[in-house]
Amino acid sequence: MEIGKETIIIVAGGTGTRMGKNIPKQFLDLQGKPILMHTIEVFHRFDRQMQIIVVLPHDQHKTWEALCKKHHFSINHQLTSGGETRFHSVKNGLALAPETGLIGIHDGVRPLVSAETIERCYTGAEQHGACIPVIPVTESVRLVEGDQSVPVDRSKYVLIQTPQVFKAEWIHQAYNQPFSGAFTDDATVLEKWGQKVVLTEGNFENIKITRPIDLTLAEALLKR
Amino acid sequence: MEIGKETIIIVAGGTGTRMGKNIPKQFLDLQGKPILMHTIEVFHRFDRQMQIIVVLPHDQHKTWEALCKKHHFSINHQLTSGGETRFHSVKNGLALAPETGLIGIHDGVRPLVSAETIERCYTGAEQHGACIPVIPVTESVRLVEGDQSVPVDRSKYVLIQTPQVFKAEWIHQAYNQPFSGAFTDDATVLEKWGQKVVLTEGNFENIKITRPIDLTLAEALLKR
Numbered sequence: 001m002e003i004g005k006e007t008i009i010i011v012a013g014g015t016g017t018r019m020g021k022n023i024p025k026q027f028l029d030l031q032g033k034p035i036l037m038h039t040i041e042v043f044h045r046f047d048r049q050m051q052i053i054v055v056l057p058h059d060q061h062k063t064w065e066a067l068c069k070k071h072h073f074s075i076n077h078q079l080t081s082g083g084e085t086r087f088h089s090v091k092n093g094l095a096l097a098p099e100t101g102l103i104g105i106h107d108g109v110r111p112l113v114s115a116e117t118i119e120r121c122y123t124g125a126e127q128h129g130a131c132i133p134v135i136p137v138t139e140s141v142r143l144v145e146g147d148q149s150v151p152v153d154r155s156k157y158v159l160i161q162t163p164q165v166f167k168a169e170w171i172h173q174a175y176n177q178p179f180s181g182a183f184t185d186d187a188t189v190l191e192k193w194g195q196k197v198v199l200t201e202g203n204f205e206n207i208k209i210t211r212p213i214d215l216t217l218a219e220a221l222l223k224r
Numbered sequence: 225m226e227i228g229k230e231t232i233i234i235v236a237g238g239t240g241t242r243m244g245k246n247i248p249k250q251f252l253d254l255q256g257k258p259i260l261m262h263t264i265e266v267f268h269r270f271d272r273q274m275q276i277i278v279v280l281p282h283d284q285h286k287t288w289e290a291l292c293k294k295h296h297f298s299i300n301h302q303l304t305s306g307g308e309t310r311f312h313s314v315k316n317g318l319a320l321a322p323e324t325g326l327i328g329i330h331d332g333v334r335p336l337v338s339a340e341t342i343e344r345c346y347t348g349a350e351q352h353g354a355c356i357p358v359i360p361v362t363e364s365v366r367l368v369e370g371d372q373s374v375p376v377d378r379s380k381y382v383l384i385q386t387p388q389v390f391k392a393e394w395i396h397q398a399y400n401q402p403f404s405g406a407f408t409d410d411a412t413v414l415e416k417w418g419q420k421v422v423l424t425e426g427n428f429e430n431i432k433i434t435r436p437i438d439l440t441l442a443e444a445l446l447k448r
Contacts, residue, residue, distance in 0.1 A: 134366065137365075137383075138432070138434065138435075139383040139384055139385070139432065140383070140384035140408055140409050141361075141381055141382070141383060141384065142358065142381065142382050142384060142423075143380055143381055144380055144381070144382055144423070145380070148420075149382070149421075149423055151384075151408055151409075151411070151412050151415075152381075156367055156368055156369070157365055157366065157367055157368070157376075157381075158365070158366050158368055158373070159361075159363040159364070159365060160363055160364035160365065160366060160375075161363070184364055184375055185364050185375075187375070188375050191375075196372075197373075199366075199368070199373055204435065204437050205437060208362070208363065210362065211362075211428065213428050213429060213445070216441075216444045216445060216448055217440075217441045217444060219444065220440045220441060220443065220444035221437070221440060224440060
């Protein structure tokens, strides 16, 4: 990869309701600092030249700036406002991103992504244009249809993580499409535009912190 | 439920290879005692009359007995030997189980099953004959077909846990069928025999401890 040609858009849209607390989940304390700071640090450690764009609901900007001051958080990043849906939030982030190089899009509440996963995603995107990290399903799976359910072969399914990384030209053009409710992540936006995504290996620790149990696990994993 | 009419078969077949340690995973230390003891205790606490059958590879029986002595573990349980596959292990457990009442089958390395999940499974089996606990999928899911992959609607899928609970008559008869490689769990054995299983809510903490990361999580959850 060409150093300095990488961008990461970190999207944090949480309002905190699912965590059962008033504080948005990206600001929850994890080992002494907000989850979002851990996430930014992982990408900065991976490549100190990486352009970092953080998308955060507008009404949380002041809190974030105060948190940065309090924690003496000095990693350079651009801040922009979240939109009505995740699609619109990413679009706002892309407005600040370069037209060339590689652009990754990452969940703000996935602070445990490994350097190896980030490396695989950017390398895969450089080679194939679009690359996303996945992990196998470790439990038995059933498909529910009405009041019936049937076992399915779990080895055919994968769970999707982030960062999802794309050639800048591709993802800018894909996000010029009109919004659709069928967009569940950035890969589906790109596919709708007509390109293919390549899968690579994620890491099991790269959990999305959305429930209290996830915060407990993240704390345990960071202490390890 | 009629007290004293419940049996649980706890199947522990691990040899420890996936955990990267020489000790079988069911004997790994969790907060000062083997995982399997925690699992037995949960069912004993739920109903002190419950008949508990533990299925363990024959060559681990002596180690288990020594561990019970060391930890002054006094919960009454019957011990039997594991078979060639999980199907054969369960069959060995069923040989010691009553012909009437309700029989649950549980993974020995799921010590964090909640009393509420156990209650829901036995109650569901009493009403419908067969009941298994499931949790929703919280990550985006893709179906992989060769070198292609397509997003699927994760809300249609559930992850399967244990205990899987059945009317004794049903599960004894189902396990009289010849072995098939298509049997991924006890529910699939019962379905092959022609009966339906009902789904109920499991609990997110009810993880199967198979990787080091799971042991870290289990420790954090128990401390909570």
